[in-house]
Amino acid sequence: MSSKTSKERHQPAVRAAEIVREYGPFAGVDRVHGVTHDGQRVWAATGARLIAFDPGSGEPTRTLDCACDAGTAFDGTYLYQIAEARIDKIDPATGEVLASIPAPGHGGDSGLAWAEGSLWVGQYRERKIHQIDPATGAVRRTIESNRFVTGVTWVDGELWHGTWEGDDSDIRRIDPHGGAVLERLEMPPGTCVSGLESDGADLFYCGGGTSGKVRAVRRPKGATA
Secondary structure (H helix, E strand, C coil), rough: CCCCHHHHHCCCCCCCCCCCEEEECCCCCCCCCCCCCCCCHCEEEEEEEEEECCCCCCCCEEEEEEEEEEEECCCCCEEEEEEEEEEEEEEECCEEEEEHHHHHCCEEEEEEEEEECCEEEEEEEEEEEEECCEEECEEEEEEEEECCEEEEEEEECCCCCCCCCCCCEEEEEEECCCCCEEEEEECCCCCCCEEEEEECCEEEEEEEECCCEEEEEEEECCCCC
C-alpha cells in the first residue's frame, strides 16, 4: 500500500510564466488593480479611472472616471467594478453606475470575474473565492485557496486565480469544486499579479500592481488535471 498522501500523489504542474508583452505604465497611473477584456479592449482599474486600451497597439482608447480599487469584470454587456465594500454595475458606453451590491469581503475583496451567470469574487487575505448572485450579492458557494487571492478568471471551464505574497506571484489553475491546485505559472521574482483576466483564447492579462503595467502571459496549452 502506498504511503503517499493524496496531496503528494497530485502535485500541480509548475512552469515559468511566459510574459509575451507589457503595456504601460500609462500616463498618470501608478497602480493597476483589476483587469478585464470585453472582446476587443482590455480594461484596467487604476483607482479613480478605468482605462481601456487596444491590446494590439497598447494605446488607450477610452477612460471612465469611477472608483475602481480592486477587481473588474465584463458580462458581455456591462462592466462590474469593486469599489471599497461594494460592486458597481457600469454602462461602459456612458460610465453610469446602474446598480450596486455589497461585496462579500466587506472591503477585503480583490479579484472579480463573470462566468455561468455569476460573479466570482476573490478575497485576498481570506484566501477564498466566492460565487455570488450579481443582482443581490448573495453568496452561492465558496472555494478556498491556499494562497492570497488576487485576480480571478474562468476560461474553457477552468478556474484560474492570481496570487501575490511578498515578492512572489503566480497564476494558478484550481479545482473549482475542492480548490486543489492543478497547475501553476510562476511569475519572475518581483513581478506581481494584482488582477487577472483571460482573452478567451491563449492569453491572460495581468494587472501589475505598483508597476502601473498590464502584462500579457501565455496560457499553456493542454493543461493537465
